[in-house]
Amino acid sequence: MKTFIIVYGAAVLLLMGIAEYRGWSLMSYQEQKGVPKTLRENPGSYRSSYARTLHK
Amino acid sequence: MADPSLTAPPSTPVSPRVKTLKCSGCGNPLTVRGMERTEAVACEACGSVIDLTDENLRILSTFQSKIKHKPLIPLGSRGKVRGDLFEVIGYLRRAVTVEGEDYEWSEYLLFNPYKGFRWLSEYNGHWNFIKTTTNIPKKKGDGVRYLDKTFLHFQSAESRVTYVLGEFYWKVQAGETCKFTDYIAPPLILSKEQTPQETDWSIGEYIEPETLWSAFRVTSPMPARIGVAPNQLSPYSGKVASLWKLIGYLFLAAVFIHLALFFFSQNKLVFENRFTFQQKDKGKAIVTEIFDIFGRPSNVVIKTAAAPLDNSWLFLNMALISEDGRAYDFGREISYYHGTEDGSAWTEGGFSDEATLPSIPSGRYYLRIEPESSAPMVNYHIRVYRDVPRWSFFFLALGALCILPILLIWRVARFEGKRWSESDHPGTVWMRIPDSTPEEEEGKEKPKGKVSR
Numbered sequence: 001m002k003t004f005i006i007v008y009g010a011a012v013l014l015l016m017g018i019a020e021y022r023g024w025s026l027m028s029y030q031e032q033k034g035v036p037k038t039l040r041e042n043p044g045s046y047r048s049s050y051a052r053t054l055h056k
Numbered sequence: 057m058a059d060p061s062l063t064a065p066p067s068t069p070v071s072p073r074v075k076t077l078k079c080s081g082c083g084n085p086l087t088v089r090g091m092e093r094t095e096a097v098a099c100e101a102c103g104s105v106i107d108l109t110d111e112n113l114r115i116l117s118t119f120q121s122k123i124k125h126k127p128l129i130p131l132g133s134r135g136k137v138r139g140d141l142f143e144v145i146g147y148l149r150r151a152v153t154v155e156g157e158d159y160e161w162s163e164y165l166l167f168n169p170y171k172g173f174r175w176l177s178e179y180n181g182h183w184n185f186i187k188t189t190t191n192i193p194k195k196k197g198d199g200v201r202y203l204d205k206t207f208l209h210f211q212s213a214e215s216r217v218t219y220v221l222g223e224f225y226w227k228v229q230a231g232e233t234c235k236f237t238d239y240i241a242p243p244l245i246l247s248k249e250q251t252p253q254e255t256d257w258s259i260g261e262y263i264e265p266e267t268l269w270s271a272f273r274v275t276s277p278m279p280a281r282i283g284v285a286p287n288q289l290s291p292y293s294g295k296v297a298s299l300w301k302l303i304g305y306l307f308l309a310a311v312f313i314h315l316a317l318f319f320f321s322q323n324k325l326v327f328e329n330r331f332t333f334q335q336k337d338k339g340k341a342i343v344t345e346i347f348d349i350f351g352r353p354s355n356v357v358i359k360t361a362a363a364p365l366d367n368s369w370l371f372l373n374m375a376l377i378s379e380d381g382r383a384y385d386f387g388r389e390i391s392y393y394h395g396t397e398d399g400s401a402w403t404e405g406g407f408s409d410e411a412t413l414p415s416i417p418s419g420r421y422y423l424r425i426e427p428e429s430s431a432p433m434v435n436y437h438i439r440v441y442r443d444v445p446r447w448s449f450f451f452l453a454l455g456a457l458c459i460l461p462i463l464l465i466w467r468v469a470r471f472e473g474k475r476w477s478e479s480d481h482p483g484t485v486w487m488r489i490p491d492s493t494p495e496e497e498e499g500k501e502k503p504k505g506k507v508s509r
Contacts, residue, residue, distance in 0.1 A: 001291075001299060001467070002295070002299060004303055005464075007459065007493070008460065009267050009302075009303070009309075009457060012457055013310055013453065015315060016313065016449050016453035017313050020314065020445070020449050021317060021352075021354070022352075022353055023356075023414055023415055023444075024415065024449065025413060025414035025446075026448065027412050027413065027414070028386070029385060029413060030297055030384075030385040031383070031384055032375075032382070032385060033382055034276040034381050035377050035379070035382070035383045037341070037380070039377065041345050042340050043341035043342060043426075044340065046341065046375065048373050048424075048426065
């Protein structure tokens with residue numbers, strides 16, 4: 001039981017430490033790569049996965 | 057800690073002194089090892105119990121048992137228990153009937169010419185090493201106080217002898233009964249046995265079967281232990297306090313780690329601007345100026361406040377985009393509704409929102425914002441923070457650590473629940489977790505008694 005408590009507790013603390021240090025979040029988001037630099041000149045060219053899905 | 061009287065210094069090994077005689081019932085040879093202390097001997101062949109105090113060796117009773125029980129530790133076996141050499145000279149079976157069901161256990165009479173008699177009892181693979189005591193315990197509640205230790209009442213019942221083999225220091229009778237009451241303070245058990253003639257007390261200590269098998273060099277297989285014995289020491293005995301302490305340290309460590317990360321986080325405002333949405337801008341996206349995000353990969357928090365919102369909503373389709381082409385795409389809604397229903401006012405929603413993007417590497421970024429709203433015009437204010445301390449994982453960790461005390465309580469309760477399930481007090485485990493710190497037993501041995509379990 002003692003070994004289990006130590007191992008389990010250490011794992012929980014380690015996970016919490018990593019999560020807080022790395023700034024993990026439970027928020028849902030989409031990551032995209034290869035966004036062209038020209039987007040700043042033409043913001044409408046970006047196709048967001050969230051756009052107009054909720055409030056069209 | 058072992059009962060000291062049960063762990064006396066080793067005595068000098070004695071040579072077996074035996075006397076042989078013939079059974080008055082069937083002529084079968086009988087062996088008497090307990091010398092002049094033996095008053096009765098039971099014949100294995102015919103079940104007759106012979107009175108050795110009678111010069112004609114009269115038959116006291118005859119056991120008509122159809123089942124011939126074989127002792128797990130054979131009669132005549134000699135072995136050192138708690139430092140003293142004993143010989144197994146008698147074996148009997150006792151039974152109690154509870155709610156129409158018979159429960160049987162075995163008792164072995166041990167003899168040492170210098171130490172006297174001891175007993176080994178066995179039930180469901182659990183063993184006790186028992187001696188009689190002349191110290192009378194004091195009544196305390198429904199338990200007793202004995203040698204500065206509280207023994208909790210476990211059960212009271214009437215037992216009867218169902219089978220005997222070998223020799224005994226009293227004239228054992230077929231079907232002989234006695235009322236007994238057991239009190240426990242693991243690993244000790246205190247038993248009070250009452251017959252119309254006398255009341256005897258005995259103190260027993262739980263003993264591991266492996267110890268006995270080794271001491272008596274028993275070759276037969278050890279019976280499996282079933283359930284929990286009344287006075288079996290809990291595997292958590294004496295450890296619960298240290299386990300609670302350990303759990304406490306884990307909680308403190310969680311607080312320390314969280315506070316350390318909390319105070320060392322940047323929590324830095326890296327971008328701030330105000331925007332206005334009008335219906336004519338619907339479907340149009342804007343981009344902010346570029347801002348720098350520094351440090352190790354950590355979170356980025358986008359805080360948004362919007363006004364006026366009056367029974368309307370603002371939806372911001374946002375993307376945090378790095379100069380090297382990575383985009384973190386998300387959508388947030390701020391809405392505020394209010395009204396009255398059945399005469400009472402109500403509100404729903406608010407004027408602000410907070411979004412947390414995880415593990416964003418350092419670099420140069422900008423926001424792409426595509427607003428939508430049901431209101432004709434909304435002002436909104438966006439602030440972007442880097443490396444903001446959050447409480448969510450701290451509370452999740454506390455929740456995960458709370459499993460440990462729950463698990464500990466559950467395991468202790470499960471063990472104690474099994475212990476008390478066969479007692480007179482099932483289901484009262486929380487009130488009856490016994491004190492499991494054995495103390496020294498100073499009682500003197502009673503050289504001759506009657507029935508001692």
